[in-house]
Amino acid sequence: MTSYTHPDYFGKTYQKVCVLVEGRTLAERKFYEKIIVSSFRDYGTFATEGSILFPPLEEWSEEYYNTVLNKNGYDAFLLVTLSEEVVRDELIPKVVTNTQTKVDNDTTKKNTKTTTSVSTHKEMQRILEIEMQMQMKIIDVKNNQLSWQGESVKYMDGEVGMYQFGNRISYLADDLVLDLQNKKHLMIYD
Known part of the structure; x- marks a missing residue:
């Protein structure tokens, strides 16, 4: 998590935060806002x-929001922009290597034979790495x-759906809340 506070707002504490996720479908927006708000409440x-x-x-106009x-x-409006970027997406063939060693124990002759076989299967293995970014403004x-x-970034491996992204967003949101608390920007209620 990397963050910066405007010098005029050092030590400014917010009591009530409205979280808005922009640039997503309606279902994703609702889903991700709920996760981020849940982290604040936790x-x-x-x-x-x-x-x-x-x-x-x-x-809505900026005036209407205000x-x-x-x-x-x-007293605080948190604007969140989420993005994903595929940093690696490769298909590679699965390769299997078998090694066998055969030893003949004869008193007159010692013979050691090693056989190595490499076989490439028609199956392919997908390597997928995704960078999840969350940019935030208060x-x-x-x-x-x-x-x-x-701004916070997390990396993910493999095929992912909305719920896997949701888990990552939860981690990013926790980082966000802790950063804001460490900078004394959030009022904490018990």
Whole structure:
């Protein structure tokens, strides 16, 4: 996790956070917002999914976002952008090597014979590595300014679906919350 706080916001503590995941399908947005909000709540911070306050029914203006957040007592707006990048995707043939050693124990003659056979099967093995990136920005609602920005990256092997990405997002969200707590940006409720 790499993050930076704007100098005007060192030590600024937020009590209520609205989390909005952008650039995803409706199902993915709801799914990932729920995971990120759950991480905030697990660590004792009040957070709400952005899709609750800003349902994806129309394009909302920046002014509208600010009005709704202020009216509902939110002081931080967390904007999350998720992306995946395939860093390695190869098909390689499966190769099997067998080695056998045969020893003849005869009193007059000692003979050792080694046989190695290499066979290549028609089966292929896929090697897939994916880089999952989460870029985050906190907008201070009162001043409508960027107060904090962070980025976190995790690598995954193999075929993955939405739920495997969800597990990785959970790890990334935990990193996010811990970073914000370490920088004293989050109010913790017990």
